[in-house]
Amino acid sequence: MKEIVFAGFGGQGVLTAGLVLSQVALFSGKKATWMPSYGPAMRGGTANCTVKYSDSRIYSPGQEEPDVIMALNIPSFNKFISMVKPGGIMLIDSDIVTCDTNVRSDVKVVKIPGTTIANELNNPKALNIIMLGAMVKLMGDFSEKEAIDGMNDMFGKKGKNKYEAANTAAFKKGYAAV
Amino acid sequence: MGDMVKGNIAMGEAAIRAGMHIYCGYPITPSSEVMEYLSWRAQEAGRQFIQAANEGEAMYMVYGAASIGSRVLTASSGLGISLKQEGVTYMAAADYPAVMINVCRYGDGLGSLESGQTDYKRETRGGGNGDYRNIVLSPSTVQEAVDLVYLAFDLSEKYRNIVVILTEGALGQMMEDCDYPPMKEVPYYDWAFDGKYTHGPYPSQMAVDLHAKGIKNNEKRAAITENEQRWEAVGVEDAEYVLFAYGIPGRVVLGIVDELRKKGEKVGIIRPISLWPFPQKAFDSINKNVKGFISVETADSGQMLEDVALYAKKKGFGNVPCYFISSPPGVPKSKFVLENFEAIKAGKVKEVF
Numbered sequence: 355m356k357e358i359v360f361a362g363f364g365g366q367g368v369l370t371a372g373l374v375l376s377q378v379a380l381f382s383g384k385k386a387t388w389m390p391s392y393g394p395a396m397r398g399g400t401a402n403c404t405v406k407y408s409d410s411r412i413y414s415p416g417q418e419e420p421d422v423i424m425a426l427n428i429p430s431f432n433k434f435i436s437m438v439k440p441g442g443i444m445l446i447d448s449d450i451v452t453c454d455t456n457v458r459s460d461v462k463v464v465k466i467p468g469t470t471i472a473n474e475l476n477n478p479k480a481l482n483i484i485m486l487g488a489m490v491k492l493m494g495d496f497s498e499k500e501a502i503d504g505m506n507d508m509f510g511k512k513g514k515n516k517y518e519a520a521n522t523a524a525f526k527k528g529y530a531a532v
Numbered sequence: 533m534g535d536m537v538k539g540n541i542a543m544g545e546a547a548i549r550a551g552m553h554i555y556c557g558y559p560i561t562p563s564s565e566v567m568e569y570l571s572w573r574a575q576e577a578g579r580q581f582i583q584a585a586n587e588g589e590a591m592y593m594v595y596g597a598a599s600i601g602s603r604v605l606t607a608s609s610g611l612g613i614s615l616k617q618e619g620v621t622y623m624a625a626a627d628y629p630a631v632m633i634n635v636c637r638y639g640d641g642l643g644s645l646e647s648g649q650t651d652y653k654r655e656t657r658g659g660g661n662g663d664y665r666n667i668v669l670s671p672s673t674v675q676e677a678v679d680l681v682y683l684a685f686d687l688s689e690k691y692r693n694i695v696v697i698l699t700e701g702a703l704g705q706m707m708e709d710c711d712y713p714p715m716k717e718v719p720y721y722d723w724a725f726d727g728k729y730t731h732g733p734y735p736s737q738m739a740v741d742l743h744a745k746g747i748k749n750n751e752k753r754a755a756i757t758e759n760e761q762r763w764e765a766v767g768v769e770d771a772e773y774v775l776f777a778y779g780i781p782g783r784v785v786l787g788i789v790d791e792l793r794k795k796g797e798k799v800g801i802i803r804p805i806s807l808w809p810f811p812q813k814a815f816d817s818i819n820k821n822v823k824g825f826i827s828v829e830t831a832d833s834g835q836m837l838e839d840v841a842l843y844a845k846k847k848g849f850g851n852v853p854c855y856f857i858s859s860p861p862g863v864p865k866s867k868f869v870l871e872n873f874e875a876i877k878a879g880k881v882k883e884v885f
Contacts, residue, residue, distance in 0.1 A: 373536060373707065376536050376707065377535065380536065380709050385709075386536065386708070387706060387707070387708050388536055388707040388708070389705070389863070390705055392562060392645070394645060413784055413786055413787025413788075413790070414784040414787055414863060414864070415702070415708070415780070415783075415863065416784070416862065417863070418866055418867065419867075
């Protein structure tokens with residue numbers, strides 16, 4: 355079973371990125387759970403969700419010891435760095451998380467200039483999908499095509515086919531950035 | 533394979549599939565998506581939806597809808613359900629069926645927005661005045677939530693009794709895949725109040741012999757107790773310790789038991805699915821030499837623990853100590869539960885009963 359936390363500012367699309375990964379896992383025949391943080395929050399505050407996927411029954415859907423954490427802002431990095439499983443991965447947007455990331459020797463910090471890539475694509479809202487592409491590559495559980503098909507299937511069912519080409523391009527850029 | 537769906541939305545869709553005619557409610561976190569979804573889905577499916585001005589009003593709309601023979605649903609959270617209690621006990625007095633979803637949040641009064649199981653006692657005992665008991669079902673997955681809501685309307689009408697789906701914020705808010713059951717179109721029940729006394733007078737407490745009705749109610753409750761116990765059990769036949777947990781903690785503890793048994797440890801779990809009636813029949817399979825029962829709940833005090841101790845006594849396990857693990861608001865951490873379990877095994881924790 356894999357456990358991943360997606361964390362960042364409200365509006366960066368971390369909950370959606372997590373949902374896409376969970377849907378990709380289902381699309382690939384696995385079981386998946388998605389658990390958001392919810393409750394009182396304010397504009398600009400932090401949000402996170404926990405995704406688990408497995409070939410068999412998933413017991414706890416809650417945060418236990420994440421294999422990978424995606425942190426899209428400094429507060430999220432600081433909050434979650436201590437939670438990563440020893441030997442796990444902290445994936446950050448190095449354009450935003452500019453603090454000292456050399457905190458734990460037993461955690462691999464992977465830095466992707468997500469905001470720069472998004473600006474190059476002229477699609478700043480695609481930061482979450484770029485980072486998701488990088489994460490899928492790091493996890494190694496899904497092929498690039500499998501993940502893109504799963505992602506497009508999900509947005510298609512939500513009636514958002516018009517973003518398919520842009521999402522695919524963003525995902526590929528992130529996937530290639532690792 | 534279904535797609536990822538929120539527990540609250542899945543329960544709303546399950547009610548539509550079950551042939552729900554009308555939803556009456558008032559929103560509250562963390563249950564609001566049930567009614568937000570039904571606010572458009574009910575109309576799309578040709579059903580009715582009303583947002584009341586408050587919870588008490590909503591419950592009397594439920595009462596009215598049930599009295600004319602419709603399948604009716606309401607949903608809320610702990611304190612919202614507190615406000616509904618007058619209507620609930622009046623419905624019990626009138627033997628009116630309905631399904632009520634409690635997406636429980638932690639605590640007394642306003643409490644917190646975080647997930648909890650602090651409404652066990654209220655739901656299983658009935659929160660209004662009088663002698664009634666609601667049937668209480670508690671899911672631990674989105675699929676089970678769908679299946680139980682679908683079943684709840686049938687049970688409710690079979691016994692003319694309110695059925696509570698007691699779930700938690702965590703399950704209402706989380707997503708998982710599920711398969712929906714087929715769409716049913718259900719006629720209004722034929723024994724309903726039609727304004728012409730076709731089926732007898734208004735079932736007012738003033739018009740009936742209350743004690744005679746009470747005796748009949750006892751027979752009904754005995755039938756429910758006999759027929760409607762539901763649970764999942766793993767490893768209890770050889771267990772030295774049996775853990776009890778329902779809802780989200782139920783699935784967490786199932787994982788712990790699975791892991792410990794793979795290491796050869798003799799530990800079991802009973803995950804009640806019906807909370808009332810409590811699954812006392814589950815005790816029949818438990819190892820007679822069991823050393824302890826442990827209730828794991830997202831609550832300050834052991835609420836289900838009291839039922840575990842009560843039925844342990846009834847089933848001949850009266851001398852088995854009953855312990856409590858109090859998990860803080862949210863989803864219990866496996867590590868936390870395991871540490872507490874180890875402390876109990878090491879004799880560092882005193883039993884409650």
